[in-house]
Amino acid sequence: MITLENIVKHYRLGDVDVPVLKGINLHVEAGEYVSIMGASGSGKSTLMNIIGCLDRPTQGSYHLENRDLTTLDKDGLAYIRNQYLGFVFQQFNLLSRLTALENVMLPMVYAGISKTDRRDRAAAALVKVGLGDRITNRPSQLSGGQQQRVAIARALVNQPSLLLADEPTGALDTKTSKDVMALFHDLHDQGITIVVITHDSDVAEQTKRKIHIQDGLIID
Amino acid sequence: MSITKLRPHAVPPLEVGEMAIAALLSNKLRSGLTMLGVIIGISSVIGISSIGQGVQKSTEESLRGLGTDILQVMAGEAESGGISQGQGSVSTLTWEDAQAIAEQAPSATVVSAYLQRSAQVVYGAENTTTTVYGTDLNFPEANNTFPATGRFFNEEELDAAASVVVIAPTVQENLFPPNVDPIGETIRIQGEVYDVIGVMEEKGAQGPMDRDDAVYIPLTAMSARIIGNNSLMGTSVNGIYLKGEDESQLEALQFQAENILRLRHDIDVPENDDFRISNQADILETLNTILGLLTGMIVAVAGISLVVGGIGIANIMLVSVVERTREIGIRKALGATDSTILNQFLTESIVISGAGGVVGIVLGVGITFVAANLFSFAFVISGGAVLAGFGLSTAVGLIAGVVPARNAAKLDPIDALRSD
Ligand SMILES: Nc1ncnc2c1ncn2[C@@H]1O[C@H](COP(=O)(O)OP(=O)(O)O)[C@@H](O)[C@H]1O
Ligand SMILES: [Mg+2]
Numbered sequence: 001m002i003t004l005e006n007i008v009k010h011y012r013l014g015d016v017d018v019p020v021l022k023g024i025n026l027h028v029e030a031g032e033y034v035s036i037m038g039a040s041g042s043g044k045s046t047l048m049n050i051i052g053c054l055d056r057p058t059q060g061s062y063h064l065e066n067r068d069l070t071t072l073d074k075d076g077l078a079y080i081r082n083q084y085l086g087f088v089f090q091q092f093n094l095l096s097r098l099t100a101l102e103n104v105m106l107p108m109v110y111a112g113i114s115k116t117d118r119r120d121r122a123a124a125a126l127v128k129v130g131l132g133d134r135i136t137n138r139p140s141q142l143s144g145g146q147q148q149r150v151a152i153a154r155a156l157v158n159q160p161s162l163l164l165a166d167e168p169t170g171a172l173d174t175k176t177s178k179d180v181m182a183l184f185h186d187l188h189d190q191g192i193t194i195v196v197i198t199h200d201s202d203v204a205e206q207t208k209r210k211i212h213i214q215d216g217l218i219i220d
Numbered sequence: 221m222s223i224t225k226l227r228p229h230a231v232p233p234l235e236v237g238e239m240a241i242a243a244l245l246s247n248k249l250r251s252g253l254t255m256l257g258v259i260i261g262i263s264s265v266i267g268i269s270s271i272g273q274g275v276q277k278s279t280e281e282s283l284r285g286l287g288t289d290i291l292q293v294m295a296g297e298a299e300s301g302g303i304s305q306g307q308g309s310v311s312t313l314t315w316e317d318a319q320a321i322a323e324q325a326p327s328a329t330v331v332s333a334y335l336q337r338s339a340q341v342v343y344g345a346e347n348t349t350t351t352v353y354g355t356d357l358n359f360p361e362a363n364n365t366f367p368a369t370g371r372f373f374n375e376e377e378l379d380a381a382a383s384v385v386v387i388a389p390t391v392q393e394n395l396f397p398p399n400v401d402p403i404g405e406t407i408r409i410q411g412e413v414y415d416v417i418g419v420m421e422e423k424g425a426q427g428p429m430d431r432d433d434a435v436y437i438p439l440t441a442m443s444a445r446i447i448g449n450n451s452l453m454g455t456s457v458n459g460i461y462l463k464g465e466d467e468s469q470l471e472a473l474q475f476q477a478e479n480i481l482r483l484r485h486d487i488d489v490p491e492n493d494d495f496r497i498s499n500q501a502d503i504l505e506t507l508n509t510i511l512g513l514l515t516g517m518i519v520a521v522a523g524i525s526l527v528v529g530g531i532g533i534a535n536i537m538l539v540s541v542v543e544r545t546r547e548i549g550i551r552k553a554l555g556a557t558d559s560t561i562l563n564q565f566l567t568e569s570i571v572i573s574g575a576g577g578v579v580g581i582v583l584g585v586g587i588t589f590v591a592a593n594l595f596s597f598a599f600v601i602s603g604g605a606v607l608a609g610f611g612l613s614t615a616v617g618l619i620a621g622v623v624p625a626r627n628a629a630k631l632d633p634i635d636a637l638r639s640d
Contacts, residue, residue, distance in 0.1 A: 054553060054633045072226065075557045079228040082555020093550045093637065097246050110555035112229030154554070 001030045001162060001193055002051065007060035009046055009216075020046045021057070022216040028195060030161070033188040035204040036197045038213035044197045047213065048166045051195065052087050053077040065161060082110050086155030088165035092147040094139040094154075100126060101135040104154045111158055125153040129183060145176030152183060156192070163187065165196040169203055181206050228557050233567075236560075240568040244575075254536045255576035257529025258616060262580025262609045263587060264522035269605050270588040271597075272515030278597040279507055282424045288500045289467050290362065291474055293321075293460040293481070296495045312485065312494040314454035315439065318356075320484060321462065325476035330463035332358035335442045335456075341435060342408040343395040350391050351434045352409055354442020362461035365431055370403040370418030373438050381440035385414040389422045390433040409435065412445050470499055529576070530616040537569050537624035548628050549636025562629035569621025570614050577613025581606055 009021040020043045028034055038044050049055040050062065053069060056077075062069045064084060072080065081087070094103045104122035113121070126135050129149040139147050148168060155163055165184070169177035181203055188194055188208070196207060204210050212219050231239075244251040295311040318333035335354035340347055353359070357378060360366045373384050387395075387402060396402045402416045414437060423431040443455050464473040474497050481487075481495055541548070548561055556564075585601055592599035 049634055052553070054637070075228050075559075076226045078552065078555050078557040079226050081553060082228065087553055089637070093546070093553070095547055095550060097243070106551070107554045109231060109235065110229065110551075110557075110560065112231075158555075 001028050001032070001065065003027045003061075003063045004051070005061045007047070007050060007057045007062065009043070009050065009055070010058045020216055021050075024060070024213075024216075024218055026211070026218065028162075028193065030193050031188075031191050032193055033184075033208040034195045034211060035207035035209070036195065036211045036213055037199060037201070037204050040199065042213050043216045044199075044213055045166055048164055048195070048197050051162075052085055052164050053080045054087075078110075082107060083158060084161045086158070086160035086163045088148070088151050088155050088163070088168045090167040090170040092139070092144075092151045092171070094147055094150055096139050099136050099138055100131060100142065100150045100153075103139070103150055104157050107154060107158045121157055122153070125157045126150070128156075129153045143176070144172050145179055148172060148176075148180055149183065152180070152187075156187070161193060163192055163194045165194070167197055167199070169198070169200065177203070228555065228560075231560050231563070233563075236563050236567045237571065239564055240571045243564075243568055244572055250536065251572055254533055254572055255579065257532040258526065258573050258576030258613050259529075259580040259583060261522060261526030261529045261616075262577045262613050263583035264525060265519055265612070266581055266584025266601075266605055266609050267587040267591075268518045268522055269515060270584065270601050271591055272511060272518075273600045273602060274588065274592050274598045276508055276511045276515075277600055279511070280504060281598070283500055283504050283507070288504075289464055289470065291462040291464070291470055291477065291497055291499045293317075293462065293477060294496045294498065295456075295458055296493060311456035311458055313457050313460060313481075315457055316454040317481060317484060318457065318460045321460065321477050321480050324480050325462070325473060327464050327469045327473040327476055328462050329465055330358050330362045330461070332356055332362035332461045333439065333457040334359065334459055334461070335439060335447055336458045337442070337446055339410050339446065341391060341395065343402075343405065346395045348391060348394040350388075350394075352442065352446065353434055353436045354439040354446065355436055356439050359436065359461070362463050363431070365420055365423055367418035368421040369401075370416070372418055372436070378438045378440055381438055381444050383412065383414045383441060384417045384437065385409065386418040386420060386436040387416055388420045388432045388434045388436075390430070391435055392419055407435075409437070410446055467501075470501075474499070526612065526616060530573070530620045533569055533573055533617060534620035534624065537565065537621055538627070540568075541565060541624045541628045544628075545631060545636050545639040548631050549633050549639065552631070552633040553637060558629040561631075562625045565625035565628045566618065566621045569625065570617035573617025573620065574610070574614045577610050577616075580613065581609050584609070 004024055004026040007021055007024040008019070010017045010019050012018070024047060036044055036047065046055070050057050057070065060070075064080065069077070069080060095106070098106070101119070101122050104125050105118045108118040108121065123132070123135055126132055129152055131146060131149055131153070134142060134146060139150070142150065152168075168184075169180055172180060184194060184196065185206060196203070198204055293313065295313040313333070315333055318331050321328055322331035333356055337352050338349060339352045340349050341352070357372070357375060360372050366372075367386060370386070372386055373382065376382070377384050385407060387407070392402055395407065396405070402419060405416050406413050407416060408414070420431075420436070439455065439457070447456075462473055462477055464470050477497060478490075478493075482493070485494055487493060551561060588601065589599055
């Protein structure tokens with residue numbers, strides 16, 4: 001599914017190069033359920049943004065389904081994000097102006113799917129995450145757990161190859177965290193490839209493979 | 221599965237438009253206020269240019285109502301001892317000049333001479349100041365102005381310098397109560413008593429002169445009682461109307477009249493002419509030029525408010541892009557390309573400006589309609605002006621939106637997502 005080889009990422013702060021990722025090698029097979037753990041500031045989000053094609057590595061190669069993504073231009077990366085990747089953020093990142101249904105429809109707008117198909121598929125995705133009765137609610141009318149489930153429905157609606165989640169339970173209480181993790185478990189059982197970042201070992205325990213990152217390097 | 225197609229799907233313009241409208245509707249007050257600049261700009265451009273055109277058309281129509289087949293000979297500079305007396309002060313034209321043109325100019329079909337003076341006219345307790353014309357029998361035909369009721373004076377009355385008067389509608393209105401038929405009544409002009417024998421038809425204001433605010437008496441009566449006849453020089457007149465067969469005859473008629481008058485006045489070179497000949501077409505042209513210039517200038521000033529409106533849109537769009545940085549990050553994370561984001565914000569700018577333009581056009585047409593009815597000129601809306609107004613407003617939106625939209629498109633998705 002994905003293969004990262006010797007991924008290095010530097011941030012430039014003024015005149016200094018700050019190394020954040022120092023040579024990451026990672027391979028994730030289709031259908032895997034992987035957690036990435038590590039202390040705050042260890043580079044988890046930076047790695048996730050590179051895997052999610054939101055950012056480019058300073059060095060190294062990244063293959064998704066045998067295609068070298070480091071050679072793609074901005075539009076190419078946008079296409080990959082839209083068609084192959086689903087992203088779930090800690091802060092949900094829903095558009096407050098739009099209803100749950102419209103939020104879930106958004107990735108399909110950029111995929112060129114017809115309006116009626118969009119509506120049907122978004123509604124089905126919301127039913128799947130248990131929000132079939134909340135499709136016309138705006139984010140402000142939903143609880144944190146419900147908002148995150150809308151975000152998960154949105155991440156899945158274009159049938160991505162890979163679902164990425166950066167601390168998806170970080171803004172949720174214990175009970176709703178459990179609900180969201182149960183949903184991830186279901187999705188894994190349905191064969192979806194999932195990479196989830198967390199610093200919560202309870203969350204990591206539920207995944208099938210745990211990866212630890214420390215100071216920009218994977219340690220085992 | 222393998223990745224083959226890597227070109228993202230472009231969101232169709234119609235859908236970008238829907239997105240833009242939804243975004244603008246989510247903040248109605250701000251959108252409305254932003255539109256205001258364009259509304260004011262476009263409505264004034266449309267309104268003023270249409271009003272200008274309407275006034276021009278009406279003036280032209282009423283001038284044409286007098287006939288474009290007419291020349292007017294005006295008494296000119298009478299040089300006595302090198303001192304200019306000013307036009308029409310001591311008249312250099314006489315009744316005899318008019319007679320000579322009528323007899324000798326082959327192209328002249330109608331010749332009418334007149335004297336003209338502003339005077340007070342009294343009926344009972346009412347009085348009004350109007351223009352008194354002393355003229356001959358040909359005046360109605362020369363000016364295309366005929367009595368609506370009663371009659372014009374006849375040859376006997378002209379020869380006898382009879383005290384008869386034909387009044388025009390405005391004078392009737394000013395002097396007589398609606399239930400009184402003026403015909404058969406008497407009025408006083410500069411103290412002298414005149415019998416009203418007719419009321420002229422209404423002609424509407426003729427640009428600089430108002431045929432409806434006038435009274436007509438025999439030239440002989442005017443000459444004898446109001447002006448005081450200078451019999452040694454013949455009966456002096458202020459002007460002579462000359463009518464040709466049609467418009468094409470005017471040049472020939474002018475040439476003939478000039479020669480006859482120069483001969484009679486002993487003038488060797490045209491520079492010494494003591495008269496001036498003008499025709500309606502010239503007057504029309506001058507009037508149109510002045511009106512066009514005036515309209516153009518005011519429209520240009522109105523155009524400035526459009527520029528101000530454009531700056532307002534650019535300003536709000538810049539603010540909006542900053543406020544919606546996170547939205548832009550989210551959209552990009554979900555697969556929006558730079559050009560999709562660029563289109564989205566550019567479209568918002570164009571939609572807000574275009575909508576302002578449409579409202580401005582409607583408002584401008586409304587203003588023109590009200591003004592045309594209030595001040596009774598022709599209601600003219602040129603499709604060109606409407607199209608130009610719409611084109612201008614969308615162009616303003618496009619220009620105003622370029623920088624904000626580029627700012628939005630350039631945003632890095634990670635930076636955008638991290639904002640707040
Ligand atoms: N855009 C950036 N510019 C500079 N430094 C950054 C930037 N993003 C992240 N960093 C730094 O990189 C390190 C790793 O950050 P991050 O990947 O967010 O860590 P984590 O998600 O594991 O908490 C931190 O020290 C952070 O300050
Ligand atoms: Mg992080």
